[in-house]
Amino acid sequence: MIASGPEADQKRRPSKINVRVLRQDGPGLPPYWERHQVDYEPDMNVISVLQKIAAQAKTSEGKSVTPVAWDCGCLEEVCGSCTMVINGRVRQSCSALVDRLFEDNPEEIELQPMTKFPVVRDLVIDRSRLFHSLKRVQAWVPVDGYYDMGAGPRISREAQEQNYPLSQCMSCGCCLEACPQFNKVELQRNPGESDEDFTKRKEAAYESEFIGAHAISQAMLFNSHPVAKSLEKERMETITSTGGIQACGNAQNCVAVCPKEIPLTTSIARAGRAATVYAFKKIFDR
Amino acid sequence: MASNRVLVVGGGLAGLSATMKLAELGIPVDLLSLTPVKRSHSVCAQGGINSVNDQTRQQGDSEWNHFDDTIYGGDFLQNQPPVKEMAYWAPKVIDLMDRLGVTFNRTPEGFIDRRRFGGTLYKRTAFAGATTGQQLLYALDEQVRRHEAAGLVKKYEFWDFLGPILDDGGRCVGAVAQDMVSMQIRSFPADAVVVATGGCGLIYGRSTMSVFCTGSAASRCFQAGAKYGNGEFIQVHPTAIPGADKLRLMSESARGEGGRVWVPRKPNDTRPPKSIPESERYYFLEERFPKYGNLVPRDIATREIFNICVNEGLSVDPNRMCVYLDLTHISRAELDRKLGGILEIYEKFQGVDPREEPMKIFPAVHYSMGGLWVDYEANSEGGLVPGSPRNQCTSIPGLYAIGECDYQYHGANRLGANSLLSCIFSGLFIGPGIVNWIKSNKASADLPKSVFERAVGVEEARHKKLLSNTSGGENPYLIHQELGDIMTRSATVVRYNDQLTDAYSKVTQMAEQARRCSLADTGNWTNQNVIFTKALQDMFPVAECILKGALMRDESRGAHYKPDFSMPSLTSTDPTARHREAEQWCDAFDENNRKFLKSSVCTWKGNEPDLKFEDIDTRLLPPRPRLYGLVGAEVIEQVWKERAEAKAREKASAPKELVGSA
Numbered sequence: 045m046i047a048s049g050p051e052a053d054q055k056r057r058p059s060k061i062n063v064r065v066l067r068q069d070g071p072g073l074p075p076y077w078e079r080h081q082v083d084y085e086p087d088m089n090v091i092s093v094l095q096k097i098a099a100q101a102k103t104s105e106g107k108s109v110t111p112v113a114w115d116c117g118c119l120e121e122v123c124g125s126c127t128m129v130i131n132g133r134v135r136q137s138c139s140a141l142v143d144r145l146f147e148d149n150p151e152e153i154e155l156q157p158m159t160k161f162p163v164v165r166d167l168v169i170d171r172s173r174l175f176h177s178l179k180r181v182q183a184w185v186p187v188d189g190y191y192d193m194g195a196g197p198r199i200s201r202e203a204q205e206q207n208y209p210l211s212q213c214m215s216c217g218c219c220l221e222a223c224p225q226f227n228k229v230e231l232q233r234n235p236g237e238s239d240e241d242f243t244k245r246k247e248a249a250y251e252s253e254f255i256g257a258h259a260i261s262q263a264m265l266f267n268s269h270p271v272a273k274s275l276e277k278e279r280m281e282t283i284t285s286t287g288g289i290q291a292c293g294n295a296q297n298c299v300a301v302c303p304k305e306i307p308l309t310t311s312i313a314r315a316g317r318a319a320t321v322y323a324f325k326k327i328f329d330r
Numbered sequence: 331m332a333s334n335r336v337l338v339v340g341g342g343l344a345g346l347s348a349t350m351k352l353a354e355l356g357i358p359v360d361l362l363s364l365t366p367v368k369r370s371h372s373v374c375a376q377g378g379i380n381s382v383n384d385q386t387r388q389q390g391d392s393e394w395n396h397f398d399d400t401i402y403g404g405d406f407l408q409n410q411p412p413v414k415e416m417a418y419w420a421p422k423v424i425d426l427m428d429r430l431g432v433t434f435n436r437t438p439e440g441f442i443d444r445r446r447f448g449g450t451l452y453k454r455t456a457f458a459g460a461t462t463g464q465q466l467l468y469a470l471d472e473q474v475r476r477h478e479a480a481g482l483v484k485k486y487e488f489w490d491f492l493g494p495i496l497d498d499g500g501r502c503v504g505a506v507a508q509d510m511v512s513m514q515i516r517s518f519p520a521d522a523v524v525v526a527t528g529g530c531g532l533i534y535g536r537s538t539m540s541v542f543c544t545g546s547a548a549s550r551c552f553q554a555g556a557k558y559g560n561g562e563f564i565q566v567h568p569t570a571i572p573g574a575d576k577l578r579l580m581s582e583s584a585r586g587e588g589g590r591v592w593v594p595r596k597p598n599d600t601r602p603p604k605s606i607p608e609s610e611r612y613y614f615l616e617e618r619f620p621k622y623g624n625l626v627p628r629d630i631a632t633r634e635i636f637n638i639c640v641n642e643g644l645s646v647d648p649n650r651m652c653v654y655l656d657l658t659h660i661s662r663a664e665l666d667r668k669l670g671g672i673l674e675i676y677e678k679f680q681g682v683d684p685r686e687e688p689m690k691i692f693p694a695v696h697y698s699m700g701g702l703w704v705d706y707e708a709n710s711e712g713g714l715v716p717g718s719p720r721n722q723c724t725s726i727p728g729l730y731a732i733g734e735c736d737y738q739y740h741g742a743n744r745l746g747a748n749s750l751l752s753c754i755f756s757g758l759f760i761g762p763g764i765v766n767w768i769k770s771n772k773a774s775a776d777l778p779k780s781v782f783e784r785a786v787g788v789e790e791a792r793h794k795k796l797l798s799n800t801s802g803g804e805n806p807y808l809i810h811q812e813l814g815d816i817m818t819r820s821a822t823v824v825r826y827n828d829q830l831t832d833a834y835s836k837v838t839q840m841a842e843q844a845r846r847c848s849l850a851d852t853g854n855w856t857n858q859n860v861i862f863t864k865a866l867q868d869m870f871p872v873a874e875c876i877l878k879g880a881l882m883r884d885e886s887r888g889a890h891y892k893p894d895f896s897m898p899s900l901t902s903t904d905p906t907a908r909h910r911e912a913e914q915w916c917d918a919f920d921e922n923n924r925k926f927l928k929s930s931v932c933t934w935k936g937n938e939p940d941l942k943f944e945d946i947d948t949r950l951l952p953p954r955p956r957l958y959g960l961v962g963a964e965v966i967e968q969v970w971k972e973r974a975e976a977k978a979r980e981k982a983s984a985p986k987e988l989v990g991s992a
């Protein structure tokens with residue numbers, strides 16, 4: 045609350061932080077590296093480094109530049125906004141502590157935008173595909189309406205304990221960045237194309253591609269809800285079609301990078317089993 | 331009829347619940363937000379959401395009690411009918427969230443588990459792990475996505491609301507907003523506009539809030555003519571983790587599970603905390619409040635921690651203010667089981683294990699009780715008339731406000747776990763009222779285009795002027811820092827009139843300075859620089875409401891504490907003298923209420939707020955003193971009770987009056 049000065053620190057810290065940022069002025073434009081230097085303070089994270097870079101708007105060579113653009117929100121790793129590639133690893137920048145990064149490399153911090161999503165500008169990327177996947181798997185409870193109808197179904201403690209971790213997915217996209225089967229989809233707007241038409245064309249392109257580990261996990265979450273189960277068939281249809289579970293090579297990279305430690309491979313295994321059952325059923329129902 | 335649309339600005343709990351209710355009623359909604367709605371600040375809420383429930387009911391609890399606790403906790407500064415309606419809706423709200431799939435913690439038998447929160451005797455609080463806000467937000471986000479997939483809701487994410495559009499008669503007929511990617515400015519004609527844009531913590535620089543909580547949207551409505559109420563009431567949470575970018579909340583449960591607050595008795599003691607012997611530690615809350623110890627109410631704990639650092643110079647860190655919150659005497663296993671989630675936050679962001687080292691914490695700005703003034707229509711039972719277009723309507727017809735950005739539900743002090751409730755309740759409740767409003771008015775789509783073009787023109791001019799102002803030389807980020815420092819120093823825990831006067835004049839000067847900002851980015855693509863600068867400029871009118879309210883309110887009430895105007899403890903020891911003193915105390919209390927049991931309501935006068943005190947609707951519960959920690963409380967209580975009984979007798983013998991609407 046009150047402005048803080050440098051802490052009487054046990055460990056010696058450099059007085060400056062060197063940062064190398066991969067910048068890009070807009071979609072489709074060439075990326076370029078830029079160096080910045082900011083003063084070190086205790087308890088900094090990458091967000092506070094970026095805040096200082098924005099306030100300075102000067103490179104380490106002293107050249108005036110526009111502030112680096114980036115996304116953030118909660119600053120406590122719960123909103124999913126601030127994902128970027130830091131020192132080669134995808135993660136949330138709000139929980140990337142400078143002191144920890146220094147343990148790996150005291151010389152420099154390297155910041156890059158996620159590579160699996162189109163760059164909007166600098167570190168800001170367009171993750172609309174990630175949210176569109178949630179529509180593809182109908183990740184919701186299809187209640188009748190919002191009038192008062194009494195309580196929901198009784199839920200056992202075990203079920204809650206299984207589902208709660210899955211429902212903590214904050215749509216950050218780390219799992220997608222790390223996934224070898226999740227490839228970038230980037231379309232350029234055609235001259236004169238309206239927002240609506242461009243969105244439609246993007247969504248069509250997303251639909252032929254992999255939905256991603258996060259969406260598979262959400263499908264499993266809702267398939268296990270007593271009411272949301274009613275859409276199980278529709279979800280399984282998505283999961284067994286193009287871009288569904290068969291696109292997953294089971295490389296398990298996703299689970300290793302999820303900041304919320306969501307048991308993604310468990311969800312994927314469940315989805316795999318459910319897909320087999322669903323495929324059989326479909327054959328016999330014909 | 332031309333097709334009707336409603337614009338909802340903000341997709342936190344309040345905005346999303348309004349959106350889904352309107353969609354259910356068949357109204358198409360444009361939903362506009364600075365960020366993908368799923369990332370709204372509501373995700374941060376940890377603790378829970380309150381309602382009376384089957385179990386507490388059998389222990390003597392009732393909706394009325396929840397209402398009473400909320401009013402008492404808020405020091406009687408709320409109009410009572412909306413609060414009553416909210417308390418009576420609370421169980422329905424929890425039931426609905428349960429049906430929407432929220433992963434509330436469960437009892438072994440499968441019922442929703444509850445915990446106890448501050449300001450009540452009952453276990454009313456439903457929770458989902460340590461992420462209740464996130465879980466509630468996601469459930470609403472999913473419903474809105476469902477309506478979006480069905481075509482009834484259209485989202486505009488990464489859009490900045492620039493202000494309401496009024497027709498010549500002063501009715502709100504839409505809004506102007508800016509795409510934060512392409513920087514395009516356009517109008518959104520709408521038959522009603524709902525602002526649900528959250529709190530204004532960023533006015534204080536750093537707080538427990540998200541970066542989106544600038545208050546800019548509420549300020550833009552205020553500057554367009556909507557009134558702003560009770561701005562001076564800002565809740566400061568006693569325990570947060572100071573950080574360079576944010577002050578992260580350390581939940582009350584750390585103290586609930588046995589955490590002890592202390593400082594070394596000797597100022598500037600540089601020894602590591604664990605090597606300081608017990609006898610040289612000052613457990614100041616335990617010593618000063620033997621009965622409640624570390625679990626004194628929020629406002630008291632906040633004041634004591636603040637005082638020990640600021641006035642007694644006992645901060646544990648020479649360069650910044652903080653005290654120890656110590657859990658190291660509790661076993662690791664027990665800590666992990668009970669407090670795992672919140673200890674991980676500390677560990678993650680401080681890089682220190684709180685199971686081994688005492689945490690360093692300090693109070694932080696946490697919640698804005700004040701906000702846009704909104705109306706209501708009361709029914710004969712003292713609740714609200716459902717479907718009345720007046721409910722939640724700002725002083726601009728057709729412009730509604732809900733959630734943390736309204737001033738309606740929490741008075742002088744918000745109780746824990748009541749905010750999530752007020753957000754969802756007000757969002758659901760206004761749906762039918764808005765439908766009725768729309769029915770009785772001409773569709774905005776049929777208005778002449780010029781109304782909208784004019785509004786867009788004004789905003790385009792403001793934008794261009796900012797980008798071309800290369801000679802001003804002011805840096806918006808530095809001005810923000812300074813504003814935060816001034817506000818934090820003068821208008822948080824303890825307030826003095828000389829400091830407030832000084833802060834007010836500085837802040838008005840800085841508002842001028844902020845108009846001379848030169849931008850490092852003058853481009854027209856994802857220009858965060860200009861979006862931030864606009865938000866900064868618009869922080870000033872709200873900052874001025876806060877300071878002016880604080881200055882003019884010469885009393886202490888809830889979160890607003892002025893030592894120079896506080897009600898004193900009793901001093902005499904002789905019973906008769908003490909009784910007489912208590913009588914005087916009660917007279918003074920009544921007198922003070924006559925002056926200040928009022929909302930402060932500001933109107934924007936072009937360059938500064940004009941403040942008027944407005945009566946409060948106390949039709950259901952007569953105000954009574956909050957006597958926590960006061961010497962002589964028992965005697966005062968006794969006298970107060972006698973007086974209340976006398977009043978009741980008087981009333982019973984007088985002819986009955988009909989309760990009308992407010």
Ligand SMILES: Cc1cc2nc3c(=O)[nH]c(=O)nc-3n(C[C@H](O)[C@H](O)[C@H](O)COP(=O)(O)OP(=O)(O)OC[C@H]3O[C@@H](n4cnc5c(N)ncnc54)[C@H](O)[C@@H]3O)c2cc1C
Pocket residue numbers: 339340341342343344345362363364365367370371372373374375376377378379462463489490491492526527528529538539540542543544545546547579696697732733734735746747748749750751753
């Ligand atoms: C750390 C923390 C813990 C908390 N814990 C609890 C708790 O346990 N229980 C409880 O009851 N309360 C709690 N609270 C309070 C509670 O979380 C908030 O009051 C509540 O979530 C506010 O919800 P809202 O819908 O009003 O606004 P928000 O969730 O803040 O949403 C505001 C929306 O408005 C949008 N917006 C803002 N400005 C603009 C603009 N200019 N243009 C366009 N869009 C805009 C944002 O993008 C966002 O979508 C806590 C608060 C904090 C900080």
Ligand code: SF4
Pocket residue numbers: 222223224225226256257291292293294295296297298299312
């Ligand atoms: S397990 Fe599947 S989803 Fe996860 S990283 Fe591998 S391929 Fe991607």
Ligand code: SF4
Pocket residue numbers: 212213214215216217218219220257258261301302303304305306308
């Ligand atoms: S599953 Fe994990 S990594 Fe993937 S989006 Fe959700 S929170 Fe992020």
Ligand code: FES
Pocket residue numbers: 115116117118119120121122123124125126127136137138139
């Ligand atoms: S800012 Fe919310 S996750 Fe980092």
